[in-house]
Amino acid sequence: MPKFQSMSSMEFWCVEIKGGEPLKVEIGCDKILHLAQASLHALKKDHGDVSVSLFLKTGNQVVVLGNLCIGKQHQVFVDLVFEKEIELSHNWKDGSVHFCGYKFYKQLATTNKRPARSLCVKEMLEAGFENKRKKDYVLKAVPFFPNEIIFEILSWLPAEYLLKFKCVCKEWYYLIQDSNFIKVHFSRTPLLMVYDEEKRVGFGISGTIQETFIRVDHISGVILEKGDLSHKYRIRNPITRQILFLPDPCNGTVEVSIYRCQSTYEFKLVSIYRDEKRSSMQGFEIFTIDRDDEWRPLKLPSSQVCRMDLEMLRKTRQAIYYDDGSDDSDLYSDVYCLDVESECFFINVLPQGLFSDSNKVLALDWDGCLAYAEIVEEKLNVIILEDFRKHKWSQRKIIVPLTFFNEIQITEDNFLAPVIFISNKLYFLILEDKLFVYDIQTRQITERKPVSWEDKSLYTTRHSLVTFKGMQPEKIPQGVDLA
Known part of the structure; x- marks a missing residue:
């Protein structure tokens, strides 16, 4: 039976x-x-x-x-x-x-x-x-x-397996390349903290000249890189090992970032450039992958926004933030926000009187939102810009107890800076060369890593199957490690 x-x-x-x-x-x-x-x-x-x-x-x-x-x-x-x-x-x-x-x-x-x-x-x-x-x-x-x-x-399997499973049958091949499947799969992949080389040897757009590509930015599993010889920008997916070379932004470009729109899943690049005729002026260009053939200039809200200090620029998943630079105070009151998806600017006013010493206030990414934080007596005081479109700040300061001071031995010379907050975990830098991860729920340090900014850097990412029109297989010069 x-x-x-x-x-x-x-x-x-x-x-x-x-x-x-x-x-x-x-x-x-x-x-x-x-x-x-x-x-x-x-x-x-x-x-x-x-x-x-x-x-x-x-x-x-x-x-x-x-x-x-x-x-x-x-x-x-x-x-x-x-x-x-x-x-x-x-x-x-x-x-x-x-x-x-x-x-x-x-x-x-x-x-x-x-x-x-x-x-x-x-x-x-x-x-x-x-x-x-x-x-x-x-x-x-x-x-x-x-x-x-x-x-x-x-949709729950690792991306490396899915690339192999595309050969099982025609139905699986088309399913794994489907845009909706790629979205769902990406949402289910674990967050990874990667400590990797900032530079990668490869071939330029001609496919024959070898040059070094430097990592500029990353989002949703793809990396934005710039060639050291040609100064060409390209997008690389390290999982699929495909690349896409991009049109050149305008002359005077000093910063390029990549973003993914939440509602449309489109990928956009934002270029910040300096006007060669007026060195104090700056502007923005934007490029939508798979839709634009060339960069488009963005209309600025006022002349004040053009005087921003690039050192004060902050980026999150949805926007670029910067202070107005209109006065000599250490902590500016006006915060400009470029919403990359709508391509519109918003101005938010930072509430005053929240911090005891404006010189010690730092900006950081708090689960995709801009936040300002100050460490006072083994506590991290944080205020969050929860919705920049509605000019909504958190109603009160968030106070996070820091229980690791005896373990880390914080001193005046041992500078401690919060870098980013993701999924209940705070990432801190000490003396710009050591990073550790602090779980705010368990109040324990979960990871410690050295950081050498000369040749390697640490970033968080997720593996992705995303691909773009015109992508080509990455050609690796002989003798170069693929890892």
Whole structure:
């Protein structure tokens, strides 16, 4: 009799069939049977290289599922589904064969309810690769997994695996390249803290001249780089190893950043340039990947914005922030915000009287928002610009207890600076060459890393499958490590 193991809406089933004893497998009116694989049972050395044929009968039709060989192939994947009773058998007189798979309710194929991912993904992937290699073993049938479930399972897998799985079949190839799949997959990839080389040797836009590309910025798994000889900008996806060279921004460009729009998922680049005729003036250009052919100038809100100090510039996932530079105070009251998605400027006024010493106030990225912070008596006082479009600041200062002062031994000469806050973790720099991560919930230091700004830098990222029109495979000069 078949053995069943309940898995809520799915059941694992396995039967042992002896030679000369065909077995009928009943399915039930409300279920679908998945036949995943067959394997030899009770192998013995004295059996030799015996070939075993597997048979399946449905209705009046008998088909050969495949062949097993004791000395060579003990297992075969078939990946078939059935709604009616089937009969399984084989021609091995001296042993038995195990058949196994899943039973699941028909409604699972028409709803978004997913089976246990860890129980399904192995069978699904192995069946896909095995069928690719052994086409003579495959019987044409309705795929076991509905498209919604395949989408769900694949979207949780590492990007490196998905690049290999594109060769399983045509359907997977197009699914993994689908823009909606790429968005969902990216949202489910873990956040990584990468300590990597700032420079990468490669070929310029001509494809023949070798030069060094320096990392300028990064977003959503792609890196913006600039060539040291040609001064050309390019975008590189380190996972797919594809590159896209960009049009040149205007002369006098001093800063280029890359952003991803939250609502449209478009990628934009912002260039800050200095007017050669009026050295004190600065302006902005913007470029939308896959839509623009050249950079577009942005209209500035006033002449004051052009006097910004690049040293005071701050960037988050959505905007560029900078102070007005209109007075000599250490902490400016007007904060200009360029919303990259709408390409509009907003002016926010920093509330006064919140900090005891404006000279010690630092700006940082707080979960994608601009924040100002000051360390006072083993506490971090923070005020956040929660919505720059609505000019909304946090109602009160956020106070974060810092319990590591005895451990780190903070002194007046040992400068401590918060850099970024992500997912309840604060990243601090000490003396500009040491970085540690502080969990504000557990109040523990979770990571420590040295930082050498000369050749390496630390940044957070997620692996992504994103690609752009015109991207080409990255050519690596001989002798250069791909890692």
